[in-house]
Amino acid sequence: MPHVIIIGAGLAGSLLSIYLAKRGITVDVYEARDDMRLHDVAAGRSINLALSDRGIAALREVGMDEYMLAEAVPMYGRMIHSVAGETKLMPYSGRQGEYINSVSRAGLNIALMNEADKYRNVTFHFNERCTEFDCKTGVAAFSSGNSVSADTVIATDGAGSAVRHAMINGGVERFDFSQKWLEHGYKELHIPPGAGGEFQMERNALHIWPRHKFMMIALPNFDGSFTCTLFFAHKGDNSFDEISRGSAMDFFEANFPDAIPLMPTLIEDYLHNPVGNLGTVKCFPWNAGGKALLLGDSAHAVVPFYGQGMNCAFEDVRVLDALIERHGSDWEAVYNEYGELRKANTDAIADMAEENFYEMRDAVADPVFLRKRELETKLEQSYADYFSKYSMVTFREDLPYAIAKEKGNAQDRLLMQICSEVESVADIDLESVLALVRRLS
Ligand SMILES: Cc1cc2nc3c(=O)[nH]c(=O)nc-3n(C[C@H](O)[C@H](O)[C@H](O)COP(=O)(O)OP(=O)(O)OC[C@H]3O[C@@H](n4cnc5c(N)ncnc54)[C@H](O)[C@@H]3O)c2cc1C
Numbered sequence: 001m002p003h004v005i006i007i008g009a010g011l012a013g014s015l016l017s018i019y020l021a022k023r024g025i026t027v028d029v030y031e032a033r034d035d036m037r038l039h040d041v042a043a044g045r046s047i048n049l050a051l052s053d054r055g056i057a058a059l060r061e062v063g064m065d066e067y068m069l070a071e072a073v074p075m076y077g078r079m080i081h082s083v084a085g086e087t088k089l090m091p092y093s094g095r096q097g098e099y100i101n102s103v104s105r106a107g108l109n110i111a112l113m114n115e116a117d118k119y120r121n122v123t124f125h126f127n128e129r130c131t132e133f134d135c136k137t138g139v140a141a142f143s144s145g146n147s148v149s150a151d152t153v154i155a156t157d158g159a160g161s162a163v164r165h166a167m168i169n170g171g172v173e174r175f176d177f178s179q180k181w182l183e184h185g186y187k188e189l190h191i192p193p194g195a196g197g198e199f200q201m202e203r204n205a206l207h208i209w210p211r212h213k214f215m216m217i218a219l220p221n222f223d224g225s226f227t228c229t230l231f232f233a234h235k236g237d238n239s240f241d242e243i244s245r246g247s248a249m250d251f252f253e254a255n256f257p258d259a260i261p262l263m264p265t266l267i268e269d270y271l272h273n274p275v276g277n278l279g280t281v282k283c284f285p286w287n288a289g290g291k292a293l294l295l296g297d298s299a300h301a302v303v304p305f306y307g308q309g310m311n312c313a314f315e316d317v318r319v320l321d322a323l324i325e326r327h328g329s330d331w332e333a334v335y336n337e338y339g340e341l342r343k344a345n346t347d348a349i350a351d352m353a354e355e356n357f358y359e360m361r362d363a364v365a366d367p368v369f370l371r372k373r374e375l376e377t378k379l380e381q382s383y384a385d386y387f388s389k390y391s392m393v394t395f396r397e398d399l400p401y402a403i404a405k406e407k408g409n410a411q412d413r414l415l416m417q418i419c420s421e422v423e424s425v426a427d428i429d430l431e432s433v434l435a436l437v438r439r440l441s
Helices: 011-022 053-060 065-070 105-117 162-171 248-255 266-272 309-327 331-361 367-382 389-395 401-420 430-440
Strands: 003-007 026-030 048-051 073-075 077-081 087-091 100-104 122-125 130-133 140-142 152-155 176-191 206-210 215-220 226-233 276-284 292-294
Touching (some): 011 026, 011 122, 073 215, 100 105, 105 122, 176 266, 215 331, 248 266, 292 331, 367 401, 389 401
Parallel strands (some): 003 026, 003 152
Antiparallel strands (some): 073 100, 206 215
């Protein structure tokens, strides 16, 4: 029976353990943190996440999709909040049934671990932080003093991966690596449920307060609360460094006045919650022969503005599983083909995620962009074969990210041009736009 070690029992590692267990593979999962089912382990980042079709498709294959969606809050569009407190809903798609889902990160992680625990061939080892990995022998060493090896190691240990570190430091020849930090970080804030447990804003939307140099978003939680995330520069004017105890309330009053009455612990949260960093990691090759593979954020951490990091990591698992089906436990063959298939796609979603930061922060306040979204919604309502770039990325699990990026960018340029030449979308002939779009592909 093949034996695989997974390092990291986060979202990708826990899902992967189920896929491998179903194939009869013996799986040992080593996780740095304590068991989050027994102790309240701070996940360290984002309490909730947007789960969309690519992630759902991967959960479906192991029978976990319906279970997860039962406790998700559907989000049908972006609710834009102006400084004056006006709101406008921009649907994600013009088609029925195309929406994203706000799910609890810990809830999803725990559900995946519980599912994996049903298999006798999966064992979790907690409080085991990998400190070193030998790319030649495949031996992983842990802070506990344990050293282990198996037929192969799959590293799902996230953006700061210890296994990737070993690959960079001579473990893999000609290893390409880049890490790019965004000048913005993030901090989570909280909107509790109302007195009767009700949502205090529209529940079925992802709320955005776009303010050009910074923005705040809020995703609904199943219990009636919202988790807000302030994306803000680390340094300079209007930054985490600059806005401190004395100026925080003035800053929120000037920029997010409609949110303040909903946030009774605002200043406390702002002062006490940690600031997270945001960055993009690209590297290649992802494997050390057949000894190890990087998967999920360890291979390609992306900024969160397309809501795709986890969805992409889940898609990684699905693609890898299909290759294990084809090559069995010839790990080197599996990993080489996996890298060839996936790299262009993960690069594409990394680039689109960065671009979407500027779209969410700036463009949603731009009238031409708003007309373009309106036009796209109309096109999606009228034509089954029209998909916006957002829809291609989010709702087309059959379409590789790289194709979504190429087609989507060409389409975006065309539609922005058309919308810059009219005052109203009512002046645009949909048939002729569609003909131009079809000519692009
Ligand atoms: C603010 C924010 C919002 C986000 N929103 C979304 C969203 O809406 N939708 C979406 O799809 N994605 C979102 N993401 C991205 C998503 O969180 C990641 O892509 C996803 O968590 C990647 O899963 P992973 O399992 O690869 O890594 P992780 O979730 O980081 O899991 C890594 C695991 O490995 C463990 N570990 C780390 N180092 C070691 C070690 N040395 N030894 C042993 N174990 C170790 C960690 O404790 C952890 O359990 C968001 C990210 C951020 C920061």
